[in-house]
Amino acid sequence: MADDLITMDDLTNEQIEALLKDAEKLLPAAKGDVYLPLLEGKLLGNMFFEPSTRTRMSFETAMKRLGGNVVNLGALASSSVTKGETLFDTMKMVDGYCDVAVLRHPRQGAAQYAADACDIPILNGGDGAGHHPTQTLLDLFTIKQAHGKLDLNVVMVGDLRYGRTVHSLSHALSRFGANLTFIAPPALSMPDEIIEDLKASGANITVSEDLVSNLPSADVIYMTRIQKERFPDEDEYQKVAGIYKLSRKDLKDVKESMIIMHPLPRVDEIHPNVDSTPHAAYFDQAFNGVVARMALLCYLFGVAIPKEASQ
Amino acid sequence: MSEMRRVTAICNGSVIDHIPSGAALKVLRMLRISGKNSNPVSLVMNVPSGKYGAKDIIKVEDRELTQEELDRLSIIAPHASVAIIRNYSVAKKRTVEAQKELVNVAKCTFSNCITHGNREPQSHRLTVISVDPLQLRCHYCCRTQDMDAIIDNLL
Numbered sequence: 001m002a003d004d005l006i007t008m009d010d011l012t013n014e015q016i017e018a019l020l021k022d023a024e025k026l027l028p029a030a031k032g033d034v035y036l037p038l039l040e041g042k043l044l045g046n047m048f049f050e051p052s053t054r055t056r057m058s059f060e061t062a063m064k065r066l067g068g069n070v071v072n073l074g075a076l077a078s079s080s081v082t083k084g085e086t087l088f089d090t091m092k093m094v095d096g097y098c099d100v101a102v103l104r105h106p107r108q109g110a111a112q113y114a115a116d117a118c119d120i121p122i123l124n125g126g127d128g129a130g131h132h133p134t135q136t137l138l139d140l141f142t143i144k145q146a147h148g149k150l151d152l153n154v155v156m157v158g159d160l161r162y163g164r165t166v167h168s169l170s171h172a173l174s175r176f177g178a179n180l181t182f183i184a185p186p187a188l189s190m191p192d193e194i195i196e197d198l199k200a201s202g203a204n205i206t207v208s209e210d211l212v213s214n215l216p217s218a219d220v221i222y223m224t225r226i227q228k229e230r231f232p233d234e235d236e237y238q239k240v241a242g243i244y245k246l247s248r249k250d251l252k253d254v255k256e257s258m259i260i261m262h263p264l265p266r267v268d269e270i271h272p273n274v275d276s277t278p279h280a281a282y283f284d285q286a287f288n289g290v291v292a293r294m295a296l297l298c299y300l301f302g303v304a305i306p307k308e309a310s311q
Numbered sequence: 312m313s314e315m316r317r318v319t320a321i322c323n324g325s326v327i328d329h330i331p332s333g334a335a336l337k338v339l340r341m342l343r344i345s346g347k348n349s350n351p352v353s354l355v356m357n358v359p360s361g362k363y364g365a366k367d368i369i370k371v372e373d374r375e376l377t378q379e380e381l382d383r384l385s386i387i388a389p390h391a392s393v394a395i396i397r398n399y400s401v402a403k404k405r406t407v408e409a410q411k412e413l414v415n416v417a418k419c420t421f422s423n424c425i426t427h428g429n430r431e432p433q434s435h436r437l438t439v440i441s442v443d444p445l446q447l448r449c450h451y452c453c454r455t456q457d458m459d460a461i462i463d464n465l466l
Binding site: 007084086087088105106107108109110112113116117127128129130131192193196 | 419421423424425426427428429430431432433448449450451452453454455
C-alpha cells in the first residue's frame, strides 16, 4: 500500500483481502475481550474539519484498543482555522506532532493535498463529495461477513452524486466482480467520471430511478442520506428530499439473505421498523468501523496480528 | 493574396503559428503578453490554413519563447508551433510537447476543490488523461475538467 490512503486505488485487491482477514482476527480486541497493545507509543491525529460521529470515534476507539493514543483537532471554533490558517500550514504542524493522521474536510481533494504536504501517512476520512476509503473497508467487511463473498448484486440508493461512501465502494466492489445498480434521481446520479472509470475497468453497471423493481434481485441494498449540506440551495434539496424510503412492508419479496446497509446518519431513508428485521445490517456496519480501522492501522505501522488475537 | 505578407517579417523574436482560429487573444493572455509590455506584437486572425482550415498567428518581437512557455499553450493551442527568429532567419523551431501534467497553468474548474481554498500555497496540478482531444483531471479532487470553463481559470 502507498503510505497514504486517499482513494481505493491506493490498495490492491490482495491488500484489501489481507485487511479483511486481519479485521476478522481483531474482532475480540475491537470488542474489548482481548487487549492488544500493538500500537503502544503511536499517536494518531484526528483532523476533522467537518462533523463526524462514527469515523472520528471509531478511529479513536481503534487506536486506543490497540494501545495507541489520539489527539484531536477539536472544535473548529477553538482552532487557528478560524484565524485563517491554511490547510497546508495546519497539516504541516500535525506532520510534526503525530505518526499518522485522519483528515475529513468539506473540500474535495483535501486529503491528497494534505498527503502531498506531509511525510506521515494521511488517511482520507472523507473529502467533500470525493472519497471515503476507510468507510469502504468496513463496508466490504460487513458484506463479506454476511455473504462470504463480494461478487454480488449490490444496489446503491439515494445521493450518489455527493455521497463519497458510494464513490469509493463502487470502485472497490467493481474490482471484485460485483454487479452494481445505481438508483438516484437525475440530479443526484453518480458522477460521470466515476461511471467512466467503472466502465473502463469492465464493471457491470445498471442505472435506474426505480428502487422497488430492483429489490428482489438485490443481495445488498446500500441506502444513503440525501445530504442537505452539499446542496447549493434549499429549493434544490427539497425537490429530492425523501425520494427513496424503505420500510418493513417493502421487504416482502426480497432475498432472505439480503442485507440493508447505510453509512449513517440516516434521516428518513430507512424506517425504524426495519431495524428489527434480519436484513438490517447498519448497526453492525457501524461497529465494523472499529475493527476495519484497527486492521488498517496495524497494516500501516507494519504490525502483524498475533495468532492469540482471535482466541 | 497568399503571396502577400499580412504582417511584415520580424528581425528578432518569436512567431507562434497554428493557433486555432479565434484563440490568439487567449494565447496572449496565457503568455502574459499585454499592451503593457514594451515588445511590439503583431496578430492576425482567421487566416487560411491548409491543415486546419483557418488559424491565428502571433509575432512577438525581441522575445524568444521558451519550450516551457509554449507547453502552457497545450490547453488551447495543442498544435501550435513557434519559430524563433534571429536576424530575419528561423534559428529554432519548437512545437507544443504533450505533457503528463500541467503545473500552475490553470486552476481546477471544480469550485469546491481544495485548490480554491483561501491562500492554499501548493501548486495547481492537472493530470493529462488524453491529449487529442485534451482531457484533464485535477490531481487533488480527481474531477474531470470542464474544457470550456478552464479558459477562465488560466493562471
